[in-house]
Amino acid sequence: xxxxxxxxxxxxxxxxxxxxxxxxxxxxxxxxxxxxxxxxxxxxxxxxxxxxxxxxxxxxxxxxxxxxxxxxxxxxxxxxxxxxxxxxxxxxxxxxxxxxxxxxxxxxxxxxxxxxxxxxxxxxxxxxxxxxxxxxxxxxxxxxxxxxxxxxxxxxxxxxxxxxxxxxxxxxxxxxxxxxxxxxxxxxxxxxxxxxxxxxxxxxxxxxxxxxxxxxxxxxxxxxxxxxxxxxxxxxxxxxxxxxxxxxxxxxxxxxxxxxxxxxxxxxxxxxxxxxxxxxxxxxxxxxxxxxxxxxxxxxxxxxxxxxxxxxxxxxxxxxxxxxxxxxxxxxxxxxxxxxxxxxxxxxxxxxxxxxxxxxxxxxxxxxxxxxxxxxxxxxx
Amino acid sequence: xxxxxxxxxxxxxxxxxxxxxxxxxxxxxxxxxxxxxxxxxxxxxxxxxxxxxxxxxxxxxxxxxxxxxxxxxxxxxxxxxxxxxxxxxxxxxxxxxxxxxxxxxxxxxxxxxxxxxxxxxxxxxxxxxxxxxxxxxxxxxxxxxxxxxxxxxxxxxxxxxxxxxxxxxxxxxxxxxxxxxxxxxxxxxxxxxxxxxxxxxxxxxxxxxxxxxxx
Numbered sequence: 001x002x003x004x005x006x007x008x009x010x011x012x013x014x015x016x017x018x019x020x021x022x023x024x025x026x027x028x029x030x031x032x033x034x035x036x037x038x039x040x041x042x043x044x045x046x047x048x049x050x051x052x053x054x055x056x057x058x059x060x061x062x063x064x065x066x067x068x069x070x071x072x073x074x075x076x077x078x079x080x081x082x083x084x085x086x087x088x089x090x091x092x093x094x095x096x097x098x099x100x101x102x103x104x105x106x107x108x109x110x111x112x113x114x115x116x117x118x119x120x121x122x123x124x125x126x127x128x129x130x131x132x133x134x135x136x137x138x139x140x141x142x143x144x145x146x147x148x149x150x151x152x153x154x155x156x157x158x159x160x161x162x163x164x165x166x167x168x169x170x171x172x173x174x175x176x177x178x179x180x181x182x183x184x185x186x187x188x189x190x191x192x193x194x195x196x197x198x199x200x201x202x203x204x205x206x207x208x209x210x211x212x213x214x215x216x217x218x219x220x221x222x223x224x225x226x227x228x229x230x231x232x233x234x235x236x237x238x239x240x241x242x243x244x245x246x247x248x249x250x251x252x253x254x255x256x257x258x259x260x261x262x263x264x265x266x267x268x269x270x271x272x273x274x275x276x277x278x279x280x281x282x283x284x285x286x287x288x289x290x291x292x293x294x295x296x297x298x299x300x301x302x303x304x305x306x307x308x309x310x311x312x313x314x315x316x317x318x319x320x321x322x323x324x325x326x327x328x329x330x331x332x333x334x335x336x337x338x339x340x341x342x343x344x345x346x347x348x349x350x351x352x353x354x355x356x357x358x359x360x361x362x363x364x365x366x367x368x369x370x371x372x373x374x375x376x377x378x379x380x381x
Numbered sequence: 382x383x384x385x386x387x388x389x390x391x392x393x394x395x396x397x398x399x400x401x402x403x404x405x406x407x408x409x410x411x412x413x414x415x416x417x418x419x420x421x422x423x424x425x426x427x428x429x430x431x432x433x434x435x436x437x438x439x440x441x442x443x444x445x446x447x448x449x450x451x452x453x454x455x456x457x458x459x460x461x462x463x464x465x466x467x468x469x470x471x472x473x474x475x476x477x478x479x480x481x482x483x484x485x486x487x488x489x490x491x492x493x494x495x496x497x498x499x500x501x502x503x504x505x506x507x508x509x510x511x512x513x514x515x516x517x518x519x520x521x522x523x524x525x526x527x528x529x530x531x532x533x534x535x536x537x538x539x540x541x542x543x544x545x546x547x548x549x550x551x552x553x554x555x556x557x558x559x560x561x562x563x564x565x566x567x568x569x570x571x572x573x574x575x576x577x578x579x580x581x582x583x584x585x586x587x588x589x590x591x592x593x594x595x596x
Contacts, residue, residue, distance in 0.1 A: 066553065069541060076471075112444070219460050219472035221484050223444025227545055240548035 044167040044183075045145045048190045053266040054178050055374060056247065061173065061180040064247055065157045072164070075152040077119035077130075080217055083107060083210035086203050091211065093200025094231035098133065098140040099320075100124055100194055101206055108202050108211040109133075109194070111230065114140075116220040118161055120212065121149040124192075131194065134161035134174050135227050136236070136243055137369035138261065141174055144190040158247040158372040175365065175373050196364040197320040198231065205319055233259075242368045251371020254379050258368035263314055263323045264377070265362040271374035274314040275381035276364065279323045283335040284343065285380045286313040286328060312360060314380070315343055317352035326357035333357075405578025412505040417512060422505035429497035429528060430490070436532040438542065439472075439489055443482040454479055492531075492563065499570035500528040506577040523576075527569035530562040
């Protein structure tokens, strides 16, 4: 089921000079165990340790799964990605990239390439991973894959990419990170964070970054996005409803803007969405439980019952135009009035990405996708 | 079947179909012999294939980054194992010429040329009829219209392009309909072609009997 050799042969002059990918580092992803080679092949990707909130019965998810058009692997994953240094590529500053800054690897995955492949099987900090992107839900998520690779099943649920692993053929909706069908049904993937930002911002923050090139082994019209454009947003990304019927439409009662971007996080039993445009404006958003402006879209009892243990805050990072989500645990956090992007925590000043709190895994998503998967989500604006 | 036989009129569906096919073949042969009609056939086929390529987004303007990174005016990038890729329906080459780029997907091109030939054949018969206005009268509208459904059949990564462009929600019924657009276009074009061939022959026979047989 794996793809054959995919390197391009050049007959004429080509634009991008190919650069060899650099992988093979010693350390694993932060906070994750390195999966020894050869231990996960037969059983598929490694499972996460703790349970992740999954509000829908798997049978219902299977029933709601639809074909998006292309067959299995009709959208081919990139299995031999190549990377180049910033000086070797020509990318506009406003190109969307999904960045990873690890202990040894710093990489940017371009949306212009991933919109045609949706999955890149790669290795980061010595760990085999899949960097995944779903254009219909606006979600970029990283997963550990063990010794197998992930592919695009051609199916969608709640408009979201349904991945499959090539070891067991189990089906994994991206946002849920949970197998809903196949031998691994019920298991959940180990995730790692990607930063949704632009090439100019990422390059400035990480001059040592590498960037995914168009030398994917496939002939595609990279840069021609069939759905529309980001920066400025237009087409599917800019407005209108989701392409396929969502799992749930209750989100429209809270906010009837399906394509509005939220930064979502979920624990074992709840989900929280921070409104990204509101976060840009207000710089700090907090859920109920620690002095909040929770908009009431969530479960008040759950908020109160869990108290600070499940209270979150989001801090805006203007450099990367992203939000970092933390468990607030009653900490006093205030935006610094003098410097944008700095926050005062218990009298000390920190950057948005370095607050001395427990970081929560979070990712950007279109509101319809988040609200469809997590109908009881808290919405914070 | 001779013309004398036809004069008696076909009997039964099979005989009607055989007669229609024969008349259409004769009409197409006549169009190929007519310079204007032949030119219409070629131009229509090429034109339709180009429009189809744009509609399924195989042909278009390159992005800023792609143009900026290119060396020289044109380039051709070919994948490894192009034959295997072609057989699996994948793109095998990207051709860039200035700001324009074309993704060569043999399977898509074959469909485009196939449907384009049917559209071209319809228009060629209309042109042939137009060249003999006193004899025949066949509107090109049906041939053109029949070619339209296939232009809407393109799919992007995750769904039908037409729904993405129009901002519509794709129901399962709509997805099924999309899958039938290309076969429907082919059927309509074939039916339109047979009708044109039939009409051309009937009218020419009724008028002078020389229009097709004399060419």
